[in-house]
Amino acid sequence: MVQKRDEKDLEEYSISKDAKRMLKRAWIEDVETVWDRLERQEPQCGYCALGSSCRICAMGPCRIDPFGEGPQKGVCGANADVMVARNLARTIAAGASAHSDHGRDILETFYHTGAGETEGYDISDVDKLERLAQEYGIETGDRNPDEIAEDLGWEMMEDFGTRREQLTLANRVPESRLKVWEDAGITPRGIDRENVETLHRTHMGVDNHYVNILLHALRTSLSDGWGGSMIATELSDILFGTPKPTESKANLGVIDPDQVNIALHGHNPMLSDVIVRASQDEELQKLAEEKGAEGINLVGLCCTGNELQMRRGIPMAGNHLMQELAIMTGALDAMLVDYQCIMPGVVDVAKCFNTEVITTFDKAKFHGATHISFDPERGMQIGRKIVRKAIENYENRVPERILIPDDPVDMMAGFSVEAILEALGGTPEPLVEAIKDGKIRGAVGVVGCNNPKIKHDYGHVKLTRRLIENDILVVVTGCSAVANGKAGHMTPEGAKLAGPALGEVCESLGIPPVLHMGSCVDNTRILNLAAALADFLETDISDLPLAGAAPEWYSEKAVSIGTYVVASGIYTVLGTYPAIYGSPNVVELLADGLEKTVGATFDIEPDPERAAVLIRRHIEKKREKLGLPFNRPENISMPEPEST
Numbered sequence: 140m141v142q143k144r145d146e147k148d149l150e151e152y153s154i155s156k157d158a159k160r161m162l163k164r165a166w167i168e169d170v171e172t173v174w175d176r177l178e179r180q181e182p183q184c185g186y187c188a189l190g191s192s193c194r195i196c197a198m199g200p201c202r203i204d205p206f207g208e209g210p211q212k213g214v215c216g217a218n219a220d221v222m223v224a225r226n227l228a229r230t231i232a233a234g235a236s237a238h239s240d241h242g243r244d245i246l247e248t249f250y251h252t253g254a255g256e257t258e259g260y261d262i263s264d265v266d267k268l269e270r271l272a273q274e275y276g277i278e279t280g281d282r283n284p285d286e287i288a289e290d291l292g293w294e295m296m297e298d299f300g301t302r303r304e305q306l307t308l309a310n311r312v313p314e315s316r317l318k319v320w321e322d323a324g325i326t327p328r329g330i331d332r333e334n335v336e337t338l339h340r341t342h343m344g345v346d347n348h349y350v351n352i353l354l355h356a357l358r359t360s361l362s363d364g365w366g367g368s369m370i371a372t373e374l375s376d377i378l379f380g381t382p383k384p385t386e387s388k389a390n391l392g393v394i395d396p397d398q399v400n401i402a403l404h405g406h407n408p409m410l411s412d413v414i415v416r417a418s419q420d421e422e423l424q425k426l427a428e429e430k431g432a433e434g435i436n437l438v439g440l441c442c443t444g445n446e447l448q449m450r451r452g453i454p455m456a457g458n459h460l461m462q463e464l465a466i467m468t469g470a471l472d473a474m475l476v477d478y479q480c481i482m483p484g485v486v487d488v489a490k491c492f493n494t495e496v497i498t499t500f501d502k503a504k505f506h507g508a509t510h511i512s513f514d515p516e517r518g519m520q521i522g523r524k525i526v527r528k529a530i531e532n533y534e535n536r537v538p539e540r541i542l543i544p545d546d547p548v549d550m551m552a553g554f555s556v557e558a559i560l561e562a563l564g565g566t567p568e569p570l571v572e573a574i575k576d577g578k579i580r581g582a583v584g585v586v587g588c589n590n591p592k593i594k595h596d597y598g599h600v601k602l603t604r605r606l607i608e609n610d611i612l613v614v615v616t617g618c619s620a621v622a623n624g625k626a627g628h629m630t631p632e633g634a635k636l637a638g639p640a641l642g643e644v645c646e647s648l649g650i651p652p653v654l655h656m657g658s659c660v661d662n663t664r665i666l667n668l669a670a671a672l673a674d675f676l677e678t679d680i681s682d683l684p685l686a687g688a689a690p691e692w693y694s695e696k697a698v699s700i701g702t703y704v705v706a707s708g709i710y711t712v713l714g715t716y717p718a719i720y721g722s723p724n725v726v727e728l729l730a731d732g733l734e735k736t737v738g739a740t741f742d743i744e745p746d747p748e749r750a751a752v753l754i755r756r757h758i759e760k761k762r763e764k765l766g767l768p769f770n771r772p773e774n775i776s777m778p779e780p781e782s783t
């Protein structure tokens with residue numbers, strides 16, 4: 140039973156009109172959502188929230204009393220430092236594994252495409268294929284792209300194993316950064332190796348020093364950022380096309396009551412990209428018309444949505460907290476999912492609205508969903524079968540229950556590094572000059588999830604607005620891109636919302652002040668851009684006026700991302716409290732100690748107004764150090780914490 144709430148409470152849940160309208164419907168019609176389940180979990184376990192509980196072995200579960208009165212050690216003798224560090228390291232490994240396994244799936248498809256063993260895939264970006272092949276020492280010359288892809292794919296698989304001392308793509312960082320990693324002993328070697336070693340080290344009785352555990356956790360995250368995720372992005376571009384600026388739309392208004400609607404949800408584009416082409420099949424279009432629909436409408440959710448919006452301009456229905464609400468429009472005939480960030484709860488909501496939830500990866504089945512096993516060897520065939528299934532479900536819709544809550548908003552996507560450089564005339568120089576002059580004071584990646592503990596989209600939108608108002612360029616990925624798109628930050632007209640200097644730069648280039656760089660694995664585009672800027676200035680990434688922020692993060696993947704961003708030299712502010720406060724030593728290491736080791740630290744600030752001040756002060760400090768015109772950081776005043 141969903142708790143009845145007052146309509147005025149809606150303002151506490153989300154800043155998005157479409158989300159609030161659907162939540163109201165959920166309350167009226169007694170449909171359970173993520174917010175109800177959070178409420179039922181409260182109060183959540185305090186020991187777990189502090190990170191000072193352990194269920195790694197069967198002598199436990201154990202906990203440490205933060206007030207010093209109860210137990211201060213687990214049964215094995217682990218203190219709070221070890222418990223918190225082990226838990227955090229495992230969180231990072233889980234996130235890094237998720238990204239890297241996604242990367243491996245793309246890599247296998249890429250390799251088999253080169254070998255001529257897939258259906259529905261091609262090499263779309265031959266230039267990028269050749270550039271990447273050269274990085275891996277694969278001969279290009281006059282060779283056929285498929286042959287190059289087969290050899291390159293085989294070679295890249297070595298990055299997952301143990302036969303390298305350093306990941307190939309880590310060569311993209313400046314020498315100074317490689318030296319930092321070498322000195323700290325955190326140069327990433329094999330992707331699988333670092334993840335397996337984390338699980339080994341955190342088994343009871345192996346690594347019992349919190350600093351040593353956390354250094355390896357940094358290395359594990361680097362195997363994600365400069366390994367698994369980067370491989371996913373590079374090869375997705377080669378297979379499906381490197382994104383170029385493209386116009387699109389966002390919010391639940393992109394769902395069309397007159398068409399068969401298929402929501403594509405998850406992360407891996409290897410299925411959804413085939414679906415885009417399958418849905419254009421004339422026979423299937425005709426079938427949709429025979430069923431009484433005007434056509435087939437694809438909409439994105441979460442990062443699969445970002446992948447499709449970046450490359451194909453497919454409209455975006457919403458981010459993480461919108462997945463159940465999208466079904467509640469009553470107009471989704473199918474929700475097609477691959478993996479990651481798909482709440483098991485969608486199956487129950489779907490039953491109330493006759494939406495078919497179709498799972499597709501054998502490693503990601505849901506009880507109560509229809510499973511159609513996807514295999515790239517028969518990609519197009521399976522793609523057509525899935526689209527047909529959605530069309531056949533159209534007749535089960537209940538038209539009186541359809542509720543589309545808002546009109547869609549325009550937004551731009553498609554800012555790959557290649558596209559940004561092209562807009563700048565092929566070189567980072569104009570961007571560097573704008574930073575030097577202070578027209579752009581710095582750049583910040585605002586990334587990551589939604590979390591029902593934070594007002595939906597508020598953290599992303601408020602933080603981004605404050606940064607652009609202060610002439611700081613913002614690049615976004617993941618659920619942050621959706622939030623900012625819906626808020627109107629991502630059209631060239633959005634330049635009016637920026638400070639005068641940034642606004643002028645954006646207007647002259649015809650770009651928004653907030654650039655969509657893709658899905659969460661595409662945070663590696665931000666790493667590549669940062670490395671290119673550092674190279675151009677012949678300095679280290681940690682010297683640049685850059686920062687990262689994840690104002691509403693929830694997932695293990697986000698922890699891995701934040702960690703590899705810091706380990707790459709970029710200061711990062713988190714908006715949700717991580718489970719580390721059970722160990723003051725771990726907190727001190729992450730918030731301060733890492734400065735000496737990797738030249739960057741974490742800050743944690745749930746209030747986006749205050750997070751913006753922390754970031755502005757950081758950027759001004761970096762500008763001062765580089766001898767660029769700066770505002771005195773201490774003159775940037777910190778607002779009082781919000782009462783909410």
Ligand code: BF8
Nearest residue numbers: 442480587588617618659
């Ligand atoms: O990978 S931002 S909620 S959808 S984890 Fe998930 Fe977080 Fe959204 Fe994309 Ni990323």
